[in-house]
Amino acid sequence: MALPVSPLAPKSYPDLPAIAGVRFATAEAGIKYKNRTDVLLCAFDEGTVVAGVLTRSKCPSAAVDWCRDRLGAGKARGLLVNSGNANAFTGMKGRTSVTASATYVAEALGCPTDEIFLASTGVIGEPLDPLKFAGVTKEMSSRLVSTPWMGPAKAIMTTDTFPKLATASVEFDGVPVSISGIAKGSGMIAPDMATMLSFIFTDAPIDGKVLQGLLQPQIDKSFNSITVDSDTSTSDTCLVFATGKAAISPITSASDPRVEVFAEALGDVLHELAVLVVRDGEGATKLVTVCVEGAESDRSAFRVAQSIANSPLVKTAIAGEDANWGRVVMAVGKAGEPADRDRLSIAFGEITVARNGERAPGYDEVATSAYMKNQELEIRVGLGLGAGSATIYTCDLTHGYITINGDYRS
């Protein structure tokens, strides 16, 4: 099925620079799709470290299990990603498949199998034949390049309607350090561990454990702060590869002052990719930022924001451009978090619609309805209890979502 490009798609794509020590190739392995690339192979120079965050699903894919077992060692020489089949819930066949796939890649790249990372996305429950990779890995390894990144970004797409790329750079002692990333994701997106798949590449010389330590807080503010449909993938994977090629002294300690600067730049890339995933949310026509303030804690604010951002009634009202703030009240009320109805205030953008537990004095239905016609909306909720706050990005729930997920066999 060819889906129309999301109306929320960016108007242009960034031109990602080459990352020293990273080369890649894509190919058509014919896993599910016809006439499009569905495999990405990345090769990393010796000395590359890896950090990652994986799905918390109790039914993770075989590739997720494979990566989890190897993240601790922190060394990476290769990455193989396929779209079209998630290799999830495939039992022993799945485990055999990942081992074989990693072996093919290791042979092609001439490195240890345990330094190969794998990610798969697509249909769940269908065995993934590793022979599909046997035919292409060797050939791909013979034509590795370092640009353009559009190829990798497209090869990992499933129901995505546009590729997702982001880049940032920081300077240490006058030497630039690059951070670039790609992501895929459109449905089965909930803020509970990364998104579906995202891969970040940097030439920073940084210790693997330091990298792992700074990653989780950045994920929490990006991929864990988005939701399309409240459903969490079995394949969620975010991996960061650092080749160490930039000519600066190595970052070996979490207390190095450069860590904060690097983490912030990495966070920017992750955040940009995360919001792109929401912009490509299945059927999305509106990008919605839900900000909750005044909660008893940040965690509590996050749960209230989740309740709003996941509510089908809130999301359908937004789709209908209906300033139905009563449904926001409902979603706050059902969150199960500390809330005092009579202190609650709600704003749509700059328009306060409710205050102190009732409709705001002078509430202007016409102005509020006009605001709802915007493509990007903000729902602000003040609980009036404390200093906890959180922001979650979501989209509306439209006929498009039903069509994509209900009208086709997938």
Add this chain to the structure above:
Amino acid sequence: MALPVSPLAPKSYPDLPAIAGVRFATAEAGIKYKNRTDVLLCAFDEGTVVAGVLTRSKCPSAAVDWCRDRLGAGKARGLLVNSGNANAFTGMKGRTSVTASATYVAEALGCPTDEIFLASTGVIGEPLDPLKFAGVTKEMSSRLVSTPWMGPAKAIMTTDTFPKLATASVEFDGVPVSISGIAKGSGMIAPDMATMLSFIFTDAPIDGKVLQGLLQPQIDKSFNSITVDSDTSTSDTCLVFATGKAAISPITSASDPRVEVFAEALGDVLHELAVLVVRDGEGATKLVTVCVEGAESDRSAFRVAQSIANSPLVKTAIAGEDANWGRVVMAVGKAGEPADRDRLSIAFGEITVARNGERAPGYDEVATSAYMKNQELEIRVGLGLGAGSATIYTCDLTHGYITINGDYRS
């Protein structure tokens, strides 16, 4: 908006008997709807006791607050229910409104204000003018009747497409005791405290505290075991009124052997009403029973069943008659409850589709797809960990839900 009647509507409605000590009238108060009844007044003979379960929402309606404050005393002489306006999130105006409304009813029926119960359903955030009731309560009190119950069942409807009635009777020492109920609900339905509104009437002579004690477990198996859209109403109210008119010796203790028999019959009525609410789920075309077995506890099984029953991806797959059991795997995985992927089994009806963490040997796609065309479906999940089980009733997620909640201003 006139919605088409749900395809899952029952073919006929039960003829509820008169309950001694209960009389009622309905009227058009013009609260929101035109040309249809929107108010129900019930009068109870002296000696009537009441028990109830109310929403756990932190933003309950003014009527919910009113009832909560008066349930402890356990005495009831009147009930006023309106549709079209929930009187929720209406601040001090809401509190003034319920006090005035109860006063009008108490004057009309000649009884204490504190023995009047109230329930409102409809739009949130709109002040409810109690003068609407001033004009009709006195007049209604002059034409109270004890049948037919179709009038009350219709007066409390909002987006419901059919009225919901159920009845049961038990015999103690050869004397029949009746239990009859009505309910309304279609959207904003989640298994977290009753449904939107349900009122049960019985002539059983039963102590109010005994009635309250037996009610909660029955609610948990009925209204708390359904979900349409995972959204919880600010107005959820289930009240049971017992007039004590049946000529049997009073049930005054929870250890009375008749309690279990009565509770089971009450549970049957609640269960029937709860499933009718799912059958009228907004946009529903399929009634789905989700059974989870083999969990570490009943509570854990319930949470896994909730995760499946609330998953937009599971519900859209069902709408599309797609035997996409991979999405059931996803929903089990995201529930956060103990689960072992490699012991998991899934069946659609009698067809086992997955076993021991992978597709079942001999899985027949054609037979499974044929099963998905049924109007009533069963998803059975075995976790293989313990003896915990739970059953939740839900419906599919269709274009109809989006149309009802997103295409109209409500």
